[in-house]
Amino acid sequence: MSGRLLKEKVKNLQLQKGSKHQFIRDLIIKGFFDSPKTTQALITEIRGTFGRKLKPNEVQTYMKKFMAEGVIHAIRPKGYQGNFWVLTSMTKEEALRFVTKTKKILKVEEELFSDRLLKKLKKDFEIELKDLRYNFGESGTCSAFLFRKILEKLIYLVFAKQSIVTKIEDKTKAGGLIGLEDMINKASSEKIHGIHILTPKTAKEIKGIKFLGDAAAHNPLINVDMKTIIPQMPYIITAIEELSKNL
Numbered sequence: 005m006s007g008r009l010l011k012e013k014v015k016n017l018q019l020q021k022g023s024k025h026q027f028i029r030d031l032i033i034k035g036f037f038d039s040p041k042t043t044q045a046l047i048t049e050i051r052g053t054f055g056r057k058l059k060p061n062e063v064q065t066y067m068k069k070f071m072a073e074g075v076i077h078a079i080r081p082k083g084y085q086g087n088f089w090v091l092t093s094m095t096k097e098e099a100l101r102f103v104t105k106t107k108k109i110l111k112v113e114e115e116l117f118s119d120r121l122l123k124k125l126k127k128d129f130e131i132e133l134k135d136l137r138y139n140f141g142e143s144g145t146c147s148a149f150l151f152r153k154i155l156e157k158l159i160y161l162v163f164a165k166q167s168i169v170t171k172i173e174d175k176t177k178a179g180g181l182i183g184l185e186d187m188i189n190k191a192s193s194e195k196i197h198g199i200h201i202l203t204p205k206t207a208k209e210i211k212g213i214k215f216l217g218d219a220a221a222h223n224p225l226i227n228v229d230m231k232t233i234i235p236q237m238p239y240i241i242t243a244i245e246e247l248s249k250n251l
Contacts, residue, residue, distance in 0.1 A: 152217025
């Protein structure tokens with residue numbers, strides 16, 4: 005059955021009002037399961053879209069309804085502990101090939117949108133994270149731009165909270181800020197309680213995503229490939245963690 009027909013079928017399912025089944029149904033209709041999604045990705049999406057929590061051990065329970073209806077099936081590729089969930093319009097063989105092809109992206113995505121990191125960013129980055137969740141793995145150009153924006157905003161918020169925002173102001177422009185590279189350098193030279201806001205090593209490594217973000221934002225002839233972003237991710241995540249400690 006095609007994805008369109010499966011979604012029509014789901015629309016007509018009788019579900020208990022207020023049940024968490026409704027969240028999964030809405031995501032099916034939205035197209036979330038058009039490609040394989042991990043349990044963690046589902047939990048993150050429900051939290052971000054509906055503001056509700058779903059425990060990993062609950063996912064299997066609520067998925068049974070849609071599996072019994074032949075709408076969703078589970079796959080478990082070699083090397084993974086948990087399931088991937090996808091519409092039955094994609095065969096298990098197709099789903100396995102998809103996961104193998106995007107293995108690195110999916111692993112990074114789980115770490116990027118982990119409960120640990122999301123908790124640190126809280127409400128200050130609600131829109132950016134929603135946009136990033138939508139684009140990550142799909143558009144390198146959009147992802148690079150968003151990472152650049154998140155880093156710049158994080159540094160600004162940290163300096164503002166510590167009442168040292170004047171150190172990143174551009175004295176030649178009223179209300180302006182220095183460039184991101186200079187902001188990164190400032191963050192690596194400033195200390196709070198004797199600890200660098202951004203360690204010099206991390207500051208050096210994240211200039212790669214700054215370069216990609218600049219290309220995405222300012223070069224109309226360049227499109228950034230996700231393959232160039234993935235190697236930068238350990239440094240980006242480390243930088244976000246270091247900076248967010250001071251929020």
